[in-house]
Amino acid sequence: MAIGVFDSGIGGITVVKEIRKQLPDEKIIYFGDTKRVPYGGKDKEELINLSEQIVAFLIREGADVIIDACNTTSALALPYLQEKHTVPIVGVLVPGADSASKVTKGKVGVMGTEATIKSGCYDVAIKAQEKSTEVVSIHCPKLVGFIEDGDLNSSYLKRVLRDYLNPLFLANCDTLVLGCTHYPFLSDTIYELIGDSMTLINPAVAAVNELKAYESSREGEDICYISGDYHSFYSALTALYPDHGFEKIVTYDPIEE
Known part of the structure; x- marks a missing residue:
């Protein structure tokens, strides 16, 4: 089976890492739209257009199933993609909401991009499991930039993270959803700040x-396609995931604007 994975940049590599853990024998075709990262500030129409062209490209490349590794497009474009294509397309939003609902004691914090948070998608998906669950959603506009630059633990990053996390501490959230696939790269630093709270x-x-x-x-x-600069992506990739396992990394932009 060939699994297609796409995201706005390098964030979807966290999904690739998880595929390698759970499904180590499957082929991976990755597309990172590094030319247009981040997606968090784009509107729904543009996100649907970008996602549709990426999905069509992955299907042409032989993907048997596709995972939309971007929370923003999972929130705003996934239903359209699933309706249009016969190839199975899985998002990250509903599985994340379901996982949070299973462990929370009643207060869930969500960190995400502007578009994801404004859509209210996690609030709806979590409350669909249990209406009484309180959801506190935080827009974190600076985090994707830190991660794309390979900064996972600087003192400045930690100050920014503390500011983002503070409302969740004040609300006594017991569960925290990383509502952007870039954010798991920061898991160790986030754990350092939240402890067992x-x-x-x-x-x-x-x-x-x-x-x-x-x-x-x-x-x-396994092959990785990116739409933007090769050297900056490769530098970040090898810093974030040295054992990435891609036999080829190719710069190619299938998107017509």
């Missing part, structure tokens, strides 16, 4: 688990 949820874990229904035998090499 909150259970950390990485939606990729549950999302990849859903792919097991399509599991088959591996054929071909």
Whole structure:
């Protein structure tokens, strides 16, 4: 089976890592739209247009199943993509919300991009499981930039994170959803700041688990496509995930604007 994975930049690599843990025998075709990162400030129409062209590209490249590794497009474009295509497309949002609902004692914090938080998608998905659950959502506009630059533990990053986390501490949240696939790269630093006060949820874990229904035998090499600068991506990739396992990393932009 060939699994297509896409995201706005390097964040979806956290999903690739999870695929390698749970489904090590499957081929991966990754597309990172590094030319247009971040997606968090884009409107719904643009996100649907970008996602549709990326999905079409992954299907042409042989993807048997696709995981939308971007919370923003999972929130705003996924229903359209699932309706249009016969190839199964799995998002990260609902699996993440379901995972949070299973462990929370009643107060869930969500960190995400502007578009994800404004959509209210996690609030709706979590409350669909239990109406009484309180959801505190925090827009974290600076985090993707830190991660794309390979900064996971600087003193400045920690100050920014403390500011973002403070409303969640004040609300006594017991569970924290990483509502952007970039954010798991910061898990160690976030754990350092929250201690055992909150259970950390990485939606990729549950999302990849859903792919097991399509599991088959591996054929071909893992390949990574990016739309932007090769050198900056490769530098960040090797810093964040040295054992990335891609046989090829290719700069190619399938998107017409």
